[in-house]
Amino acid sequence: xxxxxxRMCALLLALMMVVAALAGCGSSGSGSExxxxxxxxxxxxxxELTVYSALPETELPxxxxxxxxxxxxxxxxxxxxxxxMLTRVKAEGANPNASLMYGGSSDTYIAAAADGLLEPYTSPxxxxxxxxYKDPDGNWSPFYVGALAFACNKDWFEKxxxxxxxxxxxxxxxxxxxxxxxxxxxxxGTSFSILATIVxxxxxxxxxDYLSKLNQNVRQYTKAGAAPPMEVxxxxxxxxxxxxxDGLKPANEGYPxxxxxxxxxxxxxxxxxxLIKNGKAEEQENAKLFVDWVLSQRGQECFIESKSNRLPIxxxxxxxxxxxxxxxxxxxxxxxxxxxxxxxxLVEDFKAKxxxxxxxxx
Amino acid sequence: xxxPQRFSNFRMLLNQPALLLTILFIFAILIIFIILPLIxxxxxxxTGPDGGFSAETFIRMVSDPGYQKTFWNTMKLGGLVxxxxxxxxxxxxxxxxxxxxxxxxxxxGIATLPIISPPFVLSLSIIFLFGRMGLITNKLLNIDSFxxxxxxxxxxxxxxxxxxxxxxxxxxILESIDDSVEDAAxxxxxxxxxxxxxxxxxxxxxxxxxxxxxxxxxxxxDFSNPAVIAGNYSTLSVEAYxxxxxxxxxxxxxxxxxxxxxxxxxAFAVQRYWISRKSFVTVTGKPTQKRRKLHxxxxxxxxxxxxxxxxxxxxxxxxxxxxxxxxxxxxxxxTFTLEHFKYVFSMGWDPVKNSIxxxxxxxxxxxxxxxxxxxxxxxxxxxxxxxxxxSSILTFAIPGTVLGIGYIxxxxxxPLLLTGTAVILVAAFTFRNMPVGIEAGTxxxxxxxxxxEEASTISxxxxxxxxxxxxxxxxxxxxxxxxxxxxxxxxxxxSAIIFLISPKWNLxxxxxxxxxxxxxxxxxxxxxxxxxxxxxxxxxxxxLLVNLLFKPKYLKRATTK
Numbered sequence: 001x002x003x004x005x006x007r008m009c010a011l012l013l014a015l016m017m018v019v020a021a022l023a024g025c026g027s028s029g030s031g032s033e034x035x036x037x038x039x040x041x042x043x044x045x046x047x048e049l050t051v052y053s054a055l056p057e058t059e060l061p062x063x064x065x066x067x068x069x070x071x072x073x074x075x076x077x078x079x080x081x082x083x084x085m086l087t088r089v090k091a092e093g094a095n096p097n098a099s100l101m102y103g104g105s106s107d108t109y110i111a112a113a114a115d116g117l118l119e120p121y122t123s124p125x126x127x128x129x130x131x132x133y134k135d136p137d138g139n140w141s142p143f144y145v146g147a148l149a150f151a152c153n154k155d156w157f158e159k160x161x162x163x164x165x166x167x168x169x170x171x172x173x174x175x176x177x178x179x180x181x182x183x184x185x186x187x188x189g190t191s192f193s194i195l196a197t198i199v200x201x202x203x204x205x206x207x208x209d210y211l212s213k214l215n216q217n218v219r220q221y222t223k224a225g226a227a228p229p230m231e232v233x234x235x236x237x238x239x240x241x242x243x244x245x246d247g248l249k250p251a252n253e254g255y256p257x258x259x260x261x262x263x264x265x266x267x268x269x270x271x272x273x274x275l276i277k278n279g280k281a282e283e284q285e286n287a288k289l290f291v292d293w294v295l296s297q298r299g300q301e302c303f304i305e306s307k308s309n310r311l312p313i314x315x316x317x318x319x320x321x322x323x324x325x326x327x328x329x330x331x332x333x334x335x336x337x338x339x340x341x342x343x344x345x346l347v348e349d350f351k352a353k354x355x356x357x358x359x360x361x362x
Numbered sequence: 363x364x365x366p367q368r369f370s371n372f373r374m375l376l377n378q379p380a381l382l383l384t385i386l387f388i389f390a391i392l393i394i395f396i397i398l399p400l401i402x403x404x405x406x407x408x409t410g411p412d413g414g415f416s417a418e419t420f421i422r423m424v425s426d427p428g429y430q431k432t433f434w435n436t437m438k439l440g441g442l443v444x445x446x447x448x449x450x451x452x453x454x455x456x457x458x459x460x461x462x463x464x465x466x467x468x469x470x471g472i473a474t475l476p477i478i479s480p481p482f483v484l485s486l487s488i489i490f491l492f493g494r495m496g497l498i499t500n501k502l503l504n505i506d507s508f509x510x511x512x513x514x515x516x517x518x519x520x521x522x523x524x525x526x527x528x529x530x531x532x533x534x535i536l537e538s539i540d541d542s543v544e545d546a547a548x549x550x551x552x553x554x555x556x557x558x559x560x561x562x563x564x565x566x567x568x569x570x571x572x573x574x575x576x577x578x579x580x581x582x583x584d585f586s587n588p589a590v591i592a593g594n595y596s597t598l599s600v601e602a603y604x605x606x607x608x609x610x611x612x613x614x615x616x617x618x619x620x621x622x623x624x625x626x627x628x629a630f631a632v633q634r635y636w637i638s639r640k641s642f643v644t645v646t647g648k649p650t651q652k653r654r655k656l657h658x659x660x661x662x663x664x665x666x667x668x669x670x671x672x673x674x675x676x677x678x679x680x681x682x683x684x685x686x687x688x689x690x691x692x693x694x695x696x697t698f699t700l701e702h703f704k705y706v707f708s709m710g711w712d713p714v715k716n717s718i719x720x721x722x723x724x725x726x727x728x729x730x731x732x733x734x735x736x737x738x739x740x741x742x743x744x745x746x747x748x749x750x751x752x753s754s755i756l757t758f759a760i761p762g763t764v765l766g767i768g769y770i771x772x773x774x775x776x777p778l779l780l781t782g783t784a785v786i787l788v789a790a791f792t793f794r795n796m797p798v799g800i801e802a803g804t805x806x807x808x809x810x811x812x813x814x815e816e817a818s819t820i821s822x823x824x825x826x827x828x829x830x831x832x833x834x835x836x837x838x839x840x841x842x843x844x845x846x847x848x849x850x851x852x853x854x855x856x857s858a859i860i861f862l863i864s865p866k867w868n869l870x871x872x873x874x875x876x877x878x879x880x881x882x883x884x885x886x887x888x889x890x891x892x893x894x895x896x897x898x899x900x901x902x903x904x905x906l907l908v909n910l911l912f913k914p915k916y917l918k919r920a921t922t923k
Contacts, residue, residue: 078865083606083608187607253691
């Protein structure tokens with residue numbers, strides 16, 4: 001008897017699970033629509049915004065919470081890498097699930113604009129942004145800059161009694177053999193920026209010559225752009241070639257990392273934000289509001305609070321202590337448009353001439 | 363099959379409307395959730411700039427010597443891992459089902475542990491232990507040039523990650539081999555080794571085949587381990603992903619993924635053909651005695667040693683993760699803290715909750731569907747059976763990234779507008795995780811003599827009753843494997859969901875990845891520990907439910923006493 005009733009209970013429980021599952025499936029498709037319209041009825045002014053973001057998960061709450069405090073608009077987000085974000089927006093095509101792309105290098109946005117995925121918007125706040133960072137077509141807006149740097153493992157340099165590299169040529173020193181980590185330009189926007197910077201600084205012939213020498217010191221070309229600073233943090237390599245804000249990320253967690261900017265000039269990235277074409281109609285105003293807010297002094301100074309080490313693009317915004325301003329760094333006149341146009345060719349050349357990844361050689 | 367025969371099959375189906383409806387229903391959902399997305403992926407791969415058919419990208423990718431090397435790399439890795447994992451899995455399964463080895467429950471736990479965490483965690487603990495600053499290589503052995511990246515580490519990590527799949531499949535098989543066959547051999551004086559070689563091993567061959575197939579495919583489509591630890595050893599799934607997200611070349615990446623389908627489908631076909639030529643009926647319905655377990659010391663202790671060794675490796679790897687969850691900054695500041703757990707339980711609980719809900723919803727659907735399909739494939743005759751078998755197991759061979767893209771392309775328009783909802787995630791989980799249940803179900807069913815079910819039908823039970831009252835209880839172990847696998851994979855999926863999660867339905871694995879990216883290893887470790895606890899609890903619950911529901915009465919009486 002006992003086991004029989006137990007059995008019935010279990011059967012009922014299982015049945016309920018299945019029914020609940022089916023009901024959940026059936027209703028969440030149509031139900032969510034109802035839910036949305038209900039909300040809209042209760043509150044005439046739409047108070048939500050949906051965002052795809054390539055900024056690190058750890059920083060996002062700082063920005064979104066501050067924005068909600070200022071405007072009452074709640075931001076729902078999905079965090080993706082820049083490439084994933086672009087793929088997703090492309091795949092969603094006419095029916096995007098978000099209204100904004102937020103974060104990631106301008107080259108992602110140039111590619112997105114070329115595919116007609118962006119809705120042009122010119123924020124009034126752009127008047128406080130130097131022209132050289134802006135998109136002339138107004139498809140996207142810049143909201144931070146970050147310079148390329150050498151992220152060094154402090155402990156390794158102390159242990160080996162060596163000095164940090166100060167110039168690009170310093171990286172070729174024999175004592176750094178197998179200690180330099182960079183991502184593969186074919187997978188990482190960061191690494192492509194490095195490649196483009198070197199080519200723009202040295203001219204193509206000298207650049208390939210330099211890169212093939214550097215190749216001797218490179219431990220491996222990692223797949224993810226985020227990997228080199230991680231490797232340096234963990235002591236797998238001594239020097240990572242990366243953007244300063246990415247290089248300093250592990251330092252926030254207590255890892256022994258310091259960044260050095262090359263004295264003989266360096267490239268930079270412009271982080272961008274843009275409206276997605278055909279985004280949710282009811283969110284359009286909120287999306288524009290968010291772009292304005294991100295570019296405003298208030299939004300820009302959130303970089304300090306979030307310990308992002310990103311450099312604000314608004315000339316009025318303050319910079320966190322100890323962080324070098326872009327004007328204090330020797331940056332080259334980096335041509336992002338040229339880089340974007342030559343991307344495929346440069347990457348193919350890199351694979352053919354330099355890459356020591358066994359699988360791609362031969 | 364001749365025409366009249368086919369016709370008579372069809373007429374038999376017409377007499378069983380419930381069965382016919384079930385078949386039609388299953389076909390419908392297979393077409394919508396598997397075939398359609400796949401067709402869209404192929405269309406994506408083979409559409410030229412003018413919108414017509416074009417094989418240009420295909421030819422460009424396939425003729426590239428770099429990608430050819432990648433292809434062989436992937437095959438080599440898959441082959442090595444399939445052999446090692448199945449071997450280890452068999453040792454565990456045999457020792458647990460056939461001997462009186464001490465600590466069986468412990469070993470069973472160890473053998474299921476690796477599938478319950480996002481696998482790329484193992485890669486990280488390998489770096490922590492064996493990297494240049496690694497605990498073992500550097501601190502213990504004082505080597506600072508050991509190269510942890512590459513094929514060796516990859517094989518090790520994947521073998522540890524995937525041997526549980528082999529173990530679960532093989533346990534199901536070994537438990538369903540009737541004791542009396544082995545006992546009979548023993549009683550007429552055969553040695554243990556002889557019995558193993560001539561009875562147990564041949565009877566478990568279909569299981570070994572399935573296990574190798576499953577592990578091989580898993581290794582091929584594994585994304586997170588090679589992405590972290592492969593170094594310069596490139597594999598197709600990672601390459602497909604990096605072509606799509608790094609070079610913005612969706613078509614090229616899709617082609618690589620299509621190329622990846624080729625070996626997995628071949629493996630599948632070979633295994634089917636091979637199994638179909640042997641008969642493995644051992645569960646006959648005739649009375650059996652309780653199994654006489656092996657107790658000879660010279661058999662038990664070597665097995666015990668082997669299991670202990672593997673367990674030690676697993677514990678070491680997971681111990682590193684566990685330790686990492688309780689320190690301030692993994693690798694640098696090793697003071698004890700609970701702050702990471704506080705964070706997960708306060709700020710970061712939503713994704714965990716979402717993961718649990720979606721896994722709990724998709725697991726029973728996927729488990730029952732899997733058993734139903736296995737039953738139809740093995741026991742019923744109908745037109746399109748091969749197609750059903752083939753398409754239902756297909757998702758297992760599709761890399762997650764590609765399934766995700768196929769799903770977005772398919773379910774982003776009316777009338778199938780599912781993006782942004784939980785349904786698309788549940789569907790992805792259900793259909794992606796179903797094949798393990800189907801595999802376990804079919805291999806088990808192949809061993810059960812048809813006459814048991816026929817007896818039920820003859821006594822007047824319909825196909826549905828027979829399935830529920832006779833077949834399903836016999837499939838208990840396979841059903842359990844299917845459920846556990848579905849639940850766990852739904853909790854730990856990474857590459858399949860990256861394009862499907864939405865603000866409302868963010869999942870914990872995506873959160874863990876994000877934490878890794880910002881070097882918060884300890885935070886990630888805390889999430890992982892919590893997820894492991896949840897999954898363990900869920901497995902216990904599933905075990906309880908499955909046993910309560912489907913355990914045959916005579917067995918229940920034996921255990922409740």
